[in-house]
Amino acid sequence: MMGPRIVVGVDGSTGSRAAVRWAATEALLRGAELRVLTAYHLPGAGAETGDILHDAVTYARAVAPGVEVTCMALAGYAVPVLLHAAEVADVVVVGCRHGGGLPGAPHGTVGTQVATHARCCVVVVRGRSGSGTGPVVVGVGDQAADGGVIGRAFEEAALHDAAVLAVTTQDPELADSLAVWREKFPDVPADCEVAEGDPGKVLTDRSRQARLVAVGPRRHGFEGVMLGAIGGRLLDHADCPVLIARP
Known part of the structure; x- marks a missing residue:
């Protein structure tokens, strides 16, 4: 029987790095698997995609040692890729975009579309870096x-x-x-x-x-x-x- 799974979408941006930190911390607390996911749709994007995943997985393991971390790069656009992943996830985590980002959507729409249409809980990580305090x-x-x-x-x-x-x-x-x-x-x-x-x-x-x-x-x-x-x-x-x- 599959245990809890948290999926985090990454794109190499500062916003996705914050999402990885939040997702890894949550996975550690919940005893969940963390799946790091990115999407690509341009030919020849393999090297860049590999670097993005490697950096995200390395960071996740540093933030939350002992968490089971897997990674996937899937062909397609960000929103449908993340929505498909949400079918078998407990939580999908995405960062706040400030330019750049997962391919396939204009500025600022990936988190909104995933939050609107996903069948599981969605966390959009945004705001101040010191948001680990308070109620x-x-x-x-x-x-x-x-x-x-x-x-x-x-x-x-x-x-x-x-x-x-x-x-x-x-x-x-x-x-x-x-x-x-x-x-x-x-x-x-x-x-x-x-x-x-x-x-x-x-x-x-x-x-x-x-x-x-x-x-x-x-x-x-x-x-x-x-x-x-x-x-x-x-x-x-x-x-x-x-x-x-x-x-």
Whole structure:
């Protein structure tokens, strides 16, 4: 039976290096396999692709000694390659692009498209380099719909010995709704905040002191999922990694 797997997309950029660090640290905490993945579509790209993978794998092993690291270079464009990998992954991790990047998409769209369409959780690593401190912030709208997202936030906080801050602009009874998660994770400090204003802006503001911001995708139609305005704003402006959590 296959154990947990984290996939990280790399392209040799500073953003993908940050993604490798985040993914390797998470793999170590979870006892997961780390798969380093890159895509190529130009003939003769083999040497460059090999260097990218070698550097990423070497860095991952330095960050998290003992983690099982595998690597793959697949022909194709970044988004479909990563979405295919997501079919057998627990988490897909990508970096924030600042020019250059995995082939096949304009600036800034790989993370957004993967976060929108992947069937597993997606983390877009962005923001300040010192985001390894502070609480896990979770945005809550509909308690029934966001229960899994809250649970994932508590899980992340427990792994990283951090606190949870649940933020809502809609539900003044959020504190009562956290009781079940406090019971499941008694060692995780948890607080809640009922804020006023645009939810995306509120969560972006809270990201400046957070180690991670977690939100859920918005449901659309029978099976469709879309990222939504809140997730989209965070992927563009958050000052820490962003988790789009799925069950």
